[in-house]
Amino acid sequence: xxxxxxxxxxxxxxxxxxxxxxxxxxxxxxxxxxxxxxxxxxxxxxxxxxxxxxxxxxxxxxxxxxxxxxxxxxxxxxxxxxxxxxxxxxxxxxxxxxxxxxxxxxxxxxxxxxxxxxxxxxxxxxxxxxxxxxxxxxxxxxxxxxxxxxxxxxxxxxxxxxxxxxxxxxxxxxxxxxxxxxxxxxxxxxxxxxxxxxxxxxxxxxxxxxxxxxxxxxxxxxxxxxxxxxxxxxxxxxxxxxxxxxxxxxxxxxxxxxxxxxxxxxxxxxxxxxxxxxxxxxxxxxxxxxxxxxxxxxxxxxxxxxxxxxx
Numbered sequence: 433x434x435x436x437x438x439x440x441x442x443x444x445x446x447x448x449x450x451x452x453x454x455x456x457x458x459x460x461x462x463x464x465x466x467x468x469x470x471x472x473x474x475x476x477x478x479x480x481x482x483x484x485x486x487x488x489x490x491x492x493x494x495x496x497x498x499x500x501x502x503x504x505x506x507x508x509x510x511x512x513x514x515x516x517x518x519x520x521x522x523x524x525x526x527x528x529x530x531x532x533x534x535x536x537x538x539x540x541x542x543x544x545x546x547x548x549x550x551x552x553x554x555x556x557x558x559x560x561x562x563x564x565x566x567x568x569x570x571x572x573x574x575x576x577x578x579x580x581x582x583x584x585x586x587x588x589x590x591x592x593x594x595x596x597x598x599x600x601x602x603x604x605x606x607x608x609x610x611x612x613x614x615x616x617x618x619x620x621x622x623x624x625x626x627x628x629x630x631x632x633x634x635x636x637x638x639x640x641x642x643x644x645x646x647x648x649x650x651x652x653x654x655x656x657x658x659x660x661x662x663x664x665x666x667x668x669x670x671x672x673x674x675x676x677x678x679x680x681x682x683x684x685x686x687x688x689x690x691x692x693x694x695x696x697x698x699x700x701x702x703x704x705x706x707x708x709x710x711x712x713x714x715x716x717x718x719x720x721x722x723x724x725x726x727x728x729x730x731x732x733x734x735x736x737x738x739x740x741x742x743x
Contacts, residue, residue, distance in 0.1 A: 435449070435532035436449055436450075436531040437492045439492040441479065441491075442481070444479075444724075454533075454534045455534060455536045458507050460510060461536045462519070463536050464504065465502045465504045465534055466499060466500070467551045467554075468552035468554075468742055469496030469498050469499055469500075469555050470498040470555045470739045471722075471729060472497055474525070474559075475726070478528075488526060494530075495530070496530025496740065497522055498522060498530055500520045500545055500554040502517070503515055503516065503519055512539075513539055521542035521543070522559050522692040523692065525690075530555070530740075531740060541694050545701070546705050547705055548704060552739055552743075553711060553739060556588070556713050556737045560737065561592055561697065562696055563592075563671060564590075564592035564593045564595075567645050567671065569596065571688065574597045574643055575600060575601070575602070576602065577601060578643055579604075580603070580641060580642065580643040580644075580645065581639060582594050582604060582605070582647075583628060583646045583658070584647030584648040584672070585608045586609060587608075587647055589647055598620025599708050604623075605624075605639075605641065606621035607625050608624070610626065615712070625637045630657045641662060644667075645668075646668065647671050648672055659677070659685075662683045665683070671687070712736060712737060715734070715736070716738070716741055717741070
């Protein structure tokens with residue numbers, strides 16, 4: 433089968449298309465004929481080796497943490513999944529494998545694919561959706577009536593946070609460039625504001641807020657100033673550096689470290705099929721262009737969520 437792999441950490445030149453053996457599912461695993469994977473910024477960091485100490489992963493690596501496709505084989509003990517089922521899944525951060533014609537993945541990390549979007553586009557859901565769900569539901573525990581500030585709302589994860597928080601009944605203020613304003617309002621944001629002027633303080637954007645979710649890479653001193661945007665007793669959740677807590681005001685903080693979870697992914701699929709969550713795919717590229725996708729990401733040329741089609 434065809435797969436994109438790299439045998440050493442480095443720039444995009446390490447990505448190679450190779451012919452490798454089709455894997456065999458072990459106990460508790462399924463073999464998936466891959467329809468698509470997708471690019472996530474963490475793919476670039478892992479390829480460069482900057483996360484090798486934190487996430488030890490044996491080489492060679494077949495990148496692609498997201499997966500959508502059709503089950504074509506079952507390992508021993510797999511129940512509730514049949515050959516022919518369309519599924520989506522996320523690999524653990526130390527495994528990968530989506531950038532190939534076939535992949536094996538633990539059966540408990542997949543869910544039935546959404547019925548309302550093309551199977552290839554469904555590859556945009558797993559990592560971004562799970563990161564958004566972890567931030568909004570597991571960590572922040574957003575509830576109806578709360579106010580939520582989403583910093584970096586226009587990205588793949590941020591836009592899903594806006595939708596999940598709005599679906600929970602919260603009043604959402606989305607922070608990003610004006611080019612995202614219309615879409616973010618469609619996603620349920622009550623207010624859309626330009627990137628934060630931290631000198632102006634929370635009152636300038638209607639804060640402080642019960643919940644602040646941050647997806648913008650900020651310097652440590654800027655993250656410290658973001659604490660003031662959280663109301664007394666509230667929480668700041670960040671995927672881009674730690675926001676300091678404020679014990680005097682009972683302000684809590686938490687970091688997002690996305691992990692695969694089939695049950696949580698099934699919940700997201702239900703929301704997609706019910707029309708409560710919308711996926712936005714801005715580009716689709718074939719597998720042999722994966723190195724170009726990595727290069728475009730490194731140069732800041734990606735316009736949004738990019739799906740890598742395989743089948």
